């Protein structure tokens with residue numbers, strides 16, 4: 646037994662094991678001075694580690710799907726040969742580089758221009774022209790934008806439709822590092838491979854195998870850090886893109902998110918989700934489906 650209670654004076658020392666553990670925590674939290682040094686701490690459980698890591702990252706990990714999350718967290722533990730959750734937490738607190746790797750692992754941020762091109766062509770041919778007819782100054786939000794390929798793809802389409810300067814494009818992600826990359830606007834071939842060749846030539850400058858996005862497109866996208874599970878949502882939006890983000894969220898968090906998206910959209914506004922993320926219960930939420938992955942907010946009278 647590693648619980649030593651003799652140094653504690655008040656309240657009276659507990660007798661059963663669970664209470665003894667609680668007691669140690671009480672002492673750890675409440676005592677200072679010479680007595681504290683004598684207390685041996687109980688090792689962190691996985692659950693406690695997640696709670697502490699949530700505080701460190703500013704991301705509530707209980708809202709992420711647990712199997713995927715567990716796999717990721719444990720794979721890093723093996724890679725770094727960390728012996729227990731206390732040591733793991735210590736590493737995250739003291740090693741900024743590993744902390745960034747940990748964050749990245751939780752929030753995988755792979756993206757590319759015109760990812761699933763047919764969705765972008767549908768945006769180009771149908772959705773955005775319809776929105777422009779209703780509102781010449783549309784407000785668009787790419788939520789979970791990663792490296793920026795998604796909001797920049799929309800900006801390119803708007804430019805092609807001669808509506809870039811009248812639109813507002815907000816792009817957000819929880820990962821501050823990835824937003825830095827997004828603002829730089831420099832991409833590898835694998836990130837631009839789905840773009841039609843003429844758009845690639847028109848909007849990028851190739852240098853040593855990297856593709857630099859034109860400043861004209863870059864400066865039209867407003868990047869901000871935002872946690873979809875925590876922060877307030879913008880309102881009055883015509884189009885929201887949230888693709889390949891919620892695959893990591895638990896069911897409860899997802900339905901909460903979609904309700905908030907509904908509240909953020911104007912009547913007739915669109916929500917575009919990832920190919921593997923159909924909106925279950927979209928009718929109850931107040932959406933109609935217009936095409937695979939595209940949901941339209943029903944007007945108030947039609948509900």
Ligand SMILES: C[S@@+](CC[C@H](N)C(=O)[O-])C[C@H]1O[C@@H](n2cnc3c(N)ncnc32)[C@H](O)[C@@H]1O
Nearest residue numbers: 752754755756789791819820872873888889890
């Ligand atoms: C796979 S990327 C998707 C990028 C882009 N939407 C696409 O489909 O190409 C997922 C992004 O979601 C972000 N993400 C994860 N959890 C988030 C949260 N709670 N709030 C905001 N963004 C989050 C990650 O940081 C990551 O950049």
